[in-house]
Structure formats: structure tokens, C-alpha cells
Amino acid sequence: MTVILDATAIHKSYGTLHVLRGVDLRVVRGECHCIIGPSGSGKSTLLRCLNLLEPIQDGRILFEGRDIAAATRREAPGIRERIGMVFQNFELFQHLSALDNVALAPVRVRGEAKARARERAAALLAKVHLPDKLDSFPDELSGGQQQRVAIARALAMDPALMLYDEPTSALDPETVGEVLQVMQELAEEGMTSIVVTHEMGFARRAADHVVFMDEGKVVHAAPPEEFFAPDTPLPDRLARFLGRIAH
Amino acid sequence: MDSPELILRYLSSERFLYAAWMTLAISLCSLAGGMAAGLVVALLQEARLAALRWVAILYLWLFRGTPVLFQLIFVFNVLPGFGIVLSGFGCAVLALSLNEGAYMAEIMRSGIRAVGFGQRQAARALGMRESQVMRWVVLPQAMRIIVPPIGNQFIGMLKLSALVSVIAVEELLLVANQAAAANFRYLEALSAAGIYYLGLTTIFMALQALLESALRRRGRKPQGTFLQRFLGATAEAGRVR
Numbered sequence: 001m002t003v004i005l006d007a008t009a010i011h012k013s014y015g016t017l018h019v020l021r022g023v024d025l026r027v028v029r030g031e032c033h034c035i036i037g038p039s040g041s042g043k044s045t046l047l048r049c050l051n052l053l054e055p056i057q058d059g060r061i062l063f064e065g066r067d068i069a070a071a072t073r074r075e076a077p078g079i080r081e082r083i084g085m086v087f088q089n090f091e092l093f094q095h096l097s098a099l100d101n102v103a104l105a106p107v108r109v110r111g112e113a114k115a116r117a118r119e120r121a122a123a124l125l126a127k128v129h130l131p132d133k134l135d136s137f138p139d140e141l142s143g144g145q146q147q148r149v150a151i152a153r154a155l156a157m158d159p160a161l162m163l164y165d166e167p168t169s170a171l172d173p174e175t176v177g178e179v180l181q182v183m184q185e186l187a188e189e190g191m192t193s194i195v196v197t198h199e200m201g202f203a204r205r206a207a208d209h210v211v212f213m214d215e216g217k218v219v220h221a222a223p224p225e226e227f228f229a230p231d232t233p234l235p236d237r238l239a240r241f242l243g244r245i246a247h
Numbered sequence: 248m249d250s251p252e253l254i255l256r257y258l259s260s261e262r263f264l265y266a267a268w269m270t271l272a273i274s275l276c277s278l279a280g281g282m283a284a285g286l287v288v289a290l291l292q293e294a295r296l297a298a299l300r301w302v303a304i305l306y307l308w309l310f311r312g313t314p315v316l317f318q319l320i321f322v323f324n325v326l327p328g329f330g331i332v333l334s335g336f337g338c339a340v341l342a343l344s345l346n347e348g349a350y351m352a353e354i355m356r357s358g359i360r361a362v363g364f365g366q367r368q369a370a371r372a373l374g375m376r377e378s379q380v381m382r383w384v385v386l387p388q389a390m391r392i393i394v395p396p397i398g399n400q401f402i403g404m405l406k407l408s409a410l411v412s413v414i415a416v417e418e419l420l421l422v423a424n425q426a427a428a429a430n431f432r433y434l435e436a437l438s439a440a441g442i443y444y445l446g447l448t449t450i451f452m453a454l455q456a457l458l459e460s461a462l463r464r465r466g467r468k469p470q471g472t473f474l475q476r477f478l479g480a481t482a483e484a485g486r487v488r
Contacts (some may be wrong), residue, residue, distance in 0.1 A: 046487045051372060053371060053372065075373070077375060077376050078374065080371060080372055080373070080374045081373070081374030082374075083372075084372075085369075085372040087369060087372075088364055090368055091363075091365040091368065091369035092369075093366065093369070093370075093384055093388075094366075094388060094393065095387045095388050103375060104384075105373035105375065108375065108379055108383050109373060109374045109379065150369075153373070154372075154373070158373060
């Protein structure tokens with residue numbers, strides 16, 4: 001059991017707004033953690049802190065055994081290479097084809113040969129079920145297709161950990177399934193991942209741990225079979241949240 | 248000699264042809280210099296270090312706050328006093344480049360700003376350093392956005408170059424003036440110069456329309472007819488994705 005990520009007592013504030021109030025999260029290699037919770041609970045902020053897009057004020061983030069919370073500006077890019085991130089709004093590079101979106105970072109960051117990077121990019125696009133969209137530009141793709149390209153783009157750097165920040169929240173309902181399916185396949189292949197999501201079905205099917213956050217804290221965390229069991233007593237806030245989601 | 252014949256004679260004369268070439272050369276060199284200066288100033292404005300941002304502000308303040316004619320005469324007359332002796336052409340290009348840089352900086356910065364924060368964040372998340380984010384993600388997208396306003400600057404520069412006649416560079420306006428002063432046939436001499444200006448600006452507009460078509464991503468249909476794009480080249484300037 002290799003612990004990939006061990007975050008303890010994470011505190012994050014924007015000015016006087018205390019967004020994360022001592023969050024702990026421990027992720028073992030191959031696990032999929034789903035973080036759920038009301039908007040404003042700090043879920044997305046937590047993800048952005050984990051790959052150093054946001055500095056934290058207090059706490060420790062051990063990633064692959066190393067405390068990265070104290071990484072300098074120069075060190076941060078090297079750490080982010082190892083942590084893939086998928087955004088709610090895809091953020092594909094608009095001026096590049098699907099293939100070039102995926103191949104860009106391997107070529108420019110890792111110095112991989114172009115031909116080899118494009119070959120791998122094509123394989124990754126096939127893996128996310130888009131083998132025929134290599135030359136399509138982002139504005140020619142549906143939301144679900146764009147998000148799958150974004151997943152392939154993150155995978156191209158061979159990350160040890162994938163972060164998904166509400167990956168299906170901006171999608172049309174009919175394309176949500178194809179994205180969740182890709183994520184589930186990856187999780188089943190052993191890709192370690194943390195998913196901020198409102199998709200309870202996905203959490204039930206794919207997660208090893210479901211984490212409920214509210215007001216900057218982890219309120220409840222359990223394996224899905226326990227988390228969603230009909231007769232376990234739940235913290236009030238969680239029960240209310242689940243009740244709202246169900247309606 | 249009747250007017251059309253004289254105009255034709257001027258148009259085909261070596262002096263006018265050379266003057267047109269000077270006008271073109273000054274414009275192209277100043278534009279290239281202006282773009283280089285503009286990019287540097289735009290990047291300085293985005294710098295993390297406050298001192299660098301102040302350098303940019305000082306530059307903009309100086310070169311937008313004084314007339315370009317003043318800058319030309321200043322470069323031509325004052326720099327030699329400090330041991331910097333440039334040809335008339337050199338002075339013209341230096342002054343026009345520095346002046347143009349101030350306007351280009353604003354255009355480039357608007358292009359850089361128009362590329363969303365999310366794009367930079369996505370690039371950072373892939374492990375790119377700030378310089379790589381700028382080079383591979385932000386600038387290529389900003390370029391597309393700023394082509395129409397830069398085309399306008401191009402055309403503006405051709406016309407601005409007439410000012411350098413005051414420092415005795417043999418460009419179109421000076422040559423036309425000299426020709427007319429000899430025989431008082433202003434209509435013919437200025438018409439010939441005007442035709443050259445129109446010819447040059449037409450070529451530039453066409454180049455701009457072609458460049459916009461080339462930069463447009465595959466899969467996206469050209470907006471409007473070629474003529475519409477040709478004449479209304481700026482219509483797309485505000486179209487930002």
C-alpha cells in the first residue's frame with residue numbers, strides 16, 4: 001500500500017475568508033476518492049491547493065513522500081507534471097487540434113520528440129474513445145468530447161495522480177455518461193484519482209472513498225457501500241445535502 | 248505638357264519610385280521595430296516585478312504623451328549631441344519604432360489579456376513554466392486576436408511616414424513637394440504621390456485580409472466576403488473567444 005498523497009491540516013484563506021479549515025486527505029495508489037459537498041464548501045479550492053495552483057497558509061502536503069507545500073516557484077512546475085488536472089470548463093487550447101492539445105506538454109515540457117509525442121497522443125485519444133477526432137479543433141467538438149480530450153491531455157504527462165474538478169458540471173446531460181465512463185475505466189485500470197463531483201451514481205460505482213465536505217472541513221468520509229447505506233446514521237448536514245441532491 | 252501626361256511621367260520617374268520605396272522601407276522597418284518594442288513593453292506590463300511594470304509605464308507615458316513629430320525632430324537633432332549619429336533613415340525608423348511601440352504595447356496587451364485565465368491555469372497544471380505558458384499557449388492565441396488592429400497600425404504607419412519629410416528623408420511627400428516647387432505643378436506632383444500612397448495601402452489591406460484568412464483556424468468558415476474583410480478589416484477585432 002503506497003500512499004501517493006497525504007494532506008494534513010490544510011488551511012487556506014483568501015484575505016479574511018477562511019475557505020479550508022484543516023482538511024485531511026490520504027490517498028493510496030490506485031484509489032479513487034470522490035469529494036462531494038455543497039458549493040462553496042472548498043472542494044475545488046482543495047484540488048487547486050493540492051497541485052500548487054493555490055498556495056496554502058498552513059498544513060502539509062506529502063506527495064510521493066515529499067512535502068510539496070513548501071515547494072518554491074521554480075520547483076512547482078516539476079511537481080505539477082506528476083499531477084494531472086481536468087477542469088470544469090475543459091480549457092482545451094483553442095488554437096490547437098485535439099492531437100496537438102495532447103502532444104503539447106510532452107514536447108515542450110518534457111522535450112519528447114514530436115513524432116513520438118504525436119504517436120502517444122493518438123493512442124491516448126483512442127483510449128478516451130476519440131480515435132477519429134485527432135485533427136478536430138476544440139470548437140468542432142461537443143462538450144463531452146472536449147472533456148475527454150482534456151483527460152487525454154492530462155494523461156499524456158503520465159501523472160501519478162489525476163484531479164478532476166467537477167468534470168461533468170458544464171456538460172449537456174447526454175454527454176455526461178461518456179466522460180464518466182472514461183473516468184471509471186481509468187480508475188479501474190488503477191489510475192489514482194480525486195474527483196470533485198455531484199454525480200452520486202459515479203461515486204457509488206467508481207469510488208473507493210466518498211468524502212463529504214462542508215464549510216471547509218471534511219465532515220464525513222467512508223467507502224461508498226457504507227456512505228450510501230440506507231440505514232447508517234449520517235451527520236445532519238450530509239443528510240440534508242443528500243436529500244437536496246436527490247430531488 | 249498636360250496633367251495626365253505629367254502625372255504619368257512622375258509615376259514612372261526614378262525619383263518617385265525611389266521615394267515610394269523609401270516610404271515602404273521606413274514603414275516596414277518601423278512597424279517591425281514597433282512590434283518588437285510593443286511586445287517587450289506588453290510583457291513588462293505583465294511582469295511580477297513592480298520595477299519592470301514602472302519601466303513600461305514610463306515608456307508609455309513618454310511616447311504617448313509627446314507628438315511623434317516632436318520625437319522625430321528630437322532624435323534627429325539631439326542624439327548627435329550625445330555622439331549618436333544616425334542617417335536620416337535611421338532616425339526616422341528609430342523615432343517611429345519607439346512611438347509605434349507604445350501603441351503596439353496596448354494592442355498586444357489587450358490580446359494577451361483576452362486569452363482567458365483558465366487557459367493559463369490549464370497550461371500550468373501540465374507543468375509548464377510561466378515563459379512556456381506565454382510562448383506556447385497565450386501568445387499564439389493572442390496573435391490571432393491582434394492581427395486586425397495591427398493591420399490598421401500598418402496602414403497608419405504608411406501615412407505617418409510622411410512626417411519624416413521634415414528631417415530630409417527622401418520619401419514620397421518630400422519628393423513630391425520638391426518636384427512641385429520646381430514648376431509649381433502641385434496637382435500633378437501630389438497626385439502622383441497620392442496614387443503611390445493609395446497603391447501601397449491597398450497592397451497592405453489585401454495582405455492583411457490574406458493573413459487573417461491564413462490564421463483562421465481550419466474548420467471555421469471565413470466571415471463575410473473577401474471584399475468585406477478587405478474593406479472592413481477591423482470588424483472582427485472585437486471577436487474574442
